[in-house]
Amino acid sequence: LFDTAAIQKLDSAHYLHPFTDFKQLNENGARVMVRGEGIYLWDSQGKKVLDGMSGLWCVNVGYGRTSISEAVYRQMETLPFYNSFFNTTNVPAVQLATKLAEIAPPGFQHVFFTGSGSEGNDTNLRMVRRYWDLMGYQERHTIISRHNAYHGSTVAGASLGGMDGMHAQGGLPIPGIVHIGQPNYLEAGQGMTEDEFGLKAASWLEDKILEVGADKVAAFIGEPVQGAGGVIIPPATYWPEIQRICDKYGILLIADEVICGFGRLGKWFASELFGIRPDLITFAKGVTSGYVPLGGVLVGDRVAKVLIEKGGDFNHGFTYSGHPVACAAALENIRIIEAEQLVQRVDEDTGPYLKQRFATLGDHPLVGYTSSCGFVAGLNLVRSKGATVHENVAFDEALSVGMVCRGYMFNNGMIMRAVGDRMIIAPPLVMTRAQIDEMVALIRHCLDLTYEDIKQ
Numbered sequence: 001l002f003d004t005a006a007i008q009k010l011d012s013a014h015y016l017h018p019f020t021d022f023k024q025l026n027e028n029g030a031r032v033m034v035r036g037e038g039i040y041l042w043d044s045q046g047k048k049v050l051d052g053m054s055g056l057w058c059v060n061v062g063y064g065r066t067s068i069s070e071a072v073y074r075q076m077e078t079l080p081f082y083n084s085f086f087n088t089t090n091v092p093a094v095q096l097a098t099k100l101a102e103i104a105p106p107g108f109q110h111v112f113f114t115g116s117g118s119e120g121n122d123t124n125l126r127m128v129r130r131y132w133d134l135m136g137y138q139e140r141h142t143i144i145s146r147h148n149a150y151h152g153s154t155v156a157g158a159s160l161g162g163m164d165g166m167h168a169q170g171g172l173p174i175p176g177i178v179h180i181g182q183p184n185y186l187e188a189g190q191g192m193t194e195d196e197f198g199l200k201a202a203s204w205l206e207d208k209i210l211e212v213g214a215d216k217v218a219a220f221i222g223e224p225v226q227g228a229g230g231v232i233i234p235p236a237t238y239w240p241e242i243q244r245i246c247d248k249y250g251i252l253l254i255a256d257e258v259i260c261g262f263g264r265l266g267k268w269f270a271s272e273l274f275g276i277r278p279d280l281i282t283f284a285k286g287v288t289s290g291y292v293p294l295g296g297v298l299v300g301d302r303v304a305k306v307l308i309e310k311g312g313d314f315n316h317g318f319t320y321s322g323h324p325v326a327c328a329a330a331l332e333n334i335r336i337i338e339a340e341q342l343v344q345r346v347d348e349d350t351g352p353y354l355k356q357r358f359a360t361l362g363d364h365p366l367v368g369y370t371s372s373c374g375f376v377a378g379l380n381l382v383r384s385k386g387a388t389v390h391e392n393v394a395f396d397e398a399l400s401v402g403m404v405c406r407g408y409m410f411n412n413g414m415i416m417r418a419v420g421d422r423m424i425i426a427p428p429l430v431m432t433r434a435q436i437d438e439m440v441a442l443i444r445h446c447l448d449l450t451y452e453d454i455k456q
């Protein structure tokens, strides 16, 4: 069917992949994915794998949805492109903006479209600074973010993010962006209950505001649950306290829901789950289930009112802002999510079931800690377990146990991502209870194989 070696050769010769060690890729050859159906993928050698990561946290409705490809085809035939610069618009973009206002949390009537989540966060940066400029506070430009956050790969996105490996390349972060610690109980919660730690981690925001000067801080940005950082689920006390601190100092709150939105955590937007009342919400990924690139920012009334009433031109936008084909894909994707009640299913049925089944992996000798929320979950691989999670003993980093485990997973038909020694999943929301059982059994089998390997 496919000449895998030939494709790999051309791949190495011409294609610089994102987030990839080029030398290693050239030595090993890339996996060539050729087809998807439901929660499964097939590679060029006919191997079937269960996609526990929904691609890159995005294929919420699963692969092979012909109604999305038909919607895309129809729109391409009618109007494949027109821009929405300079007082023009198009029908799918208007329909999608209206739909988003309907499913967004209260107080969101407006949307700014982009082509990706990274562009969404660039838009946030410019929009919050524009907001404060229009309010007459030109000094108020600093944005506070968190270590180990992921907000994209553009210069602003990577600066807002808190990944050391990204900051080390290209002289980031840019000025005007500062970081506080992440609410990672395993990392920093020793000697505290989770709730105590949540308050402690939130207090770092207030410390930073006072250090920078409250009159200089424009906004705080955070993912409700950090995704790429390793599915870090904050204690219940964290977000309400962050919200209280933002309110106290009048600071705008940006929820980056690129992963968490569109049902992944059992609500349309996870802000609803955690008691966050954001001013801006970044979205992408699940809005089209990744079928076509689309992202944007939901703009809450506080910011929208100022931009519109005091505004004049907002000198910002992308060729593909409100792309009619992408918006048509999103409309059909959202229709599927509604028709199949995927948000409710994750909230009330499959999400709790996944939590319960995934937690059973905690008895495995390699697994020191499991956590989950809706349709994201993670487990930590440890050398030995202590009386509390903080007394677990980690593996030597040089062993790259997470990568070893990831290899066993893929070779045995399961895609799970490794973030250090934390193994994470974010499966398609269409996954059934039976498929959850199948996935958890596969994970256990691969943990066994990893254990046997590591023991030697």
Ligand code: PLP
Pocket: 056, 115, 116, 117, 118, 119, 121, 150, 151, 152, 153, 223, 227, 228, 256, 257, 258, 259, 284, 285, 295
């Ligand atoms: N924000 C979050 C929370 C993400 O997880 C990502 C991508 O993984 C982004 C932003 C960047 O989105 P994109 O890759 O579409 O630019």
